[in-house]
Amino acid sequence: MNILDARTLLCMGVIMGWLIVPMEMSAQPQENPQKAEDQAQFxxxxxxxxxxxxxxxVKSTLHYTMDLGFFxxxxxLPESKYNTVDxxxxxxxxEAQKKLRRQMEQWSALLHERFVIGxxxxxxxxxxxxxxxxxGQVEDTHFFSNTESDSPFFAASFARKGGEIxxxxxxxxxxxxxxxxxYSSPVLLENGEIPAFFHFEIPxxxxxxVISTKDYGYMTANIQWKHDTEEEGQFFIIDQDGLLIADNHQEIRTELFEVQSEKEKEEGTNFMQLEQLADYLPHVSSISQAPQFLDAVEKMRSGKSGVQHFNxxxxxxxxxFQPIPETSWSLAHLDPVAGPGFWERMKHDAP
Structure with a gap:
């Protein structure tokens, strides 16, 4: 299949993403606790x-990518088995490698259009x-790294079988x-050898x-997303350490703190590997210190599902709360139990 056919398939995926729109989620808090729970569960x-x-x-796109053939x-190619350096x-x-690499780069450009990819x-x-x-920009070969074996995803990527992610x-x-x-997947040759893997990074x-907008267009790189799930309560994702991976009620900074780049000079090593996620992400306890809430957090960290009522x-x-399949994360939904006009009063009382 050529790049043009592949582009058509990717565009079809974008259109399908726009067409699959969930039912409108009620934004009106319920006065009855059971009704509130039922609504929050929905x-x-x-x-x-x-x-x-x-x-x-994302996984389906990667599966399709690995079947394209140019990898x-x-x-x-004989010259791909042993790297030649200057x-x-x-x-x-x-020249044969360059020709195939240009095809890979063209496909990568389409991936950058399809998803938000670093x-x-x-x-x-x-x-x-x-x-x-x-x-979305092609890197010059002079900047290609030869030390990717130090990357945190390297060993795990090669531990996968062909077709696995x-x-x-x-x-x-x-x-x-x-x-x-x-997200990475190995390159599987016809003889069963796995000489490499292909990967892309999702910020x-x-x-x-994803949890801040109802529009399925978030899956495309170029669409303008809107923050419109706030009225449905608070959605957040935490990891096993209780750090907030995502929260629809606050902006979480994930860009490198430039001041910390001084570590590179101090340590004489790859300072990126010295960065700690806890220095960037707030702890879930910043949402509430209520004992019942913190008890639920411990259950979330251990991968359990549940419902908790508290003040x-x-x-x-x-x-x-419920674990997210194929991850070590949990999704939670915190919703107020209140009568009609609750959100109007909240907006009126807001500073």
């Missing part, structure tokens, strides 16, 4: 579906990059310079966009 189910849909859309053709250690490519690259078993695009834990990307999650802040101040709330 809203929770819709939001969890949307997160799973996004995850599967197998590239690593079936006097200063820069990897050199044959980096796309192809890495062999030695840790050498053979293709890389960053924020590794989804990494968040890490600070040295190329895009913000926290990302990597961590995309998940905040924050003198206002009753219902909290519903």
């Amino acid at each position: 809203q929770m189910n819709v939001m969890l579906f949307r997160i799973k849909m996004f995850h599967q859309e 197998r053709e590239y690593f079936s 006097a200063i250690g820069v990897v050199q490519f044959s 980096e796309v690259c192809l890495i062999d078993r030695t840790g050498q990059e053979h293709m890389r695009t960053v924020r 590794h989804v990494s834990q968040p890490y600070m990307s040295p190329d895009s310079r913000y926290w990302v999650v990597a 961590l802040n995309v998940y905040s966009k 924050i101040g003198d206002r009753p709330y219902v909290l519903i």
Whole structure:
């Protein structure tokens, strides 16, 4: 299949994303606790579906990418089995390699249009990059890294079988310079050999966009998303350490703190690997210190599902939480139990 046919399929995916719009979720808080719980559970189910849909859309695109053929053709070339470098250690490519790499770069450009992606690259078993695009821009071969074996996703990516996908834990990307999650899959040759893997990085802040807008267009890189789920209560995602991966009620910064780049000079190493997620993401306890809330957080951290009723101040709330499949994260929905006009009063009382 050529790039033009592939572009058509990707465009069809975009159109389908726009057509699959969930039922309108009620924004009116309920006075009866059971009705409030039922409404919150419905809203929770819709939001969890949307997160799973996004995850599967990314994985399906990666599966399709690995079937395109130019990766197998590239690593079936004799010159792709042993890297040739010049006097200063820069990897050199044959004309056949360059031709296939241009096809990969064209496809990567389409991926950058399809999703919000920081980096796309192809890495062999030695840790050498053979293709890389960053924020949609093709990188010059002189900047290709040969030390990708130090990357946090390297070993796990090669541990996968052909057709399998590794989804990494968040890490600070040295190329895009913000926290990302990597999706990677091995290149499987006809003889069963796995010489390399292909991967792309999804910025961590995309998940905040996923839970902050009803528009399925968030899956495309160019659409303007709108923040319109606030009236349905608070949706948030936490990891096993209780850090807020995403929250529709606050902006979470995931870009590299430039002041911390001094670590590179101090340590003489890759300072990106010294970055700690806890220095960037707030703890979920910042939402509430209510004992019942913190008890529910511990259950979330251990991967449990549940419902908790409690008060924050003198206002009753219902909290519903559930683990997100294929991740170590949990999704929660915190909704007030209140009568008609609640949100109007909240807006009126807001400073």
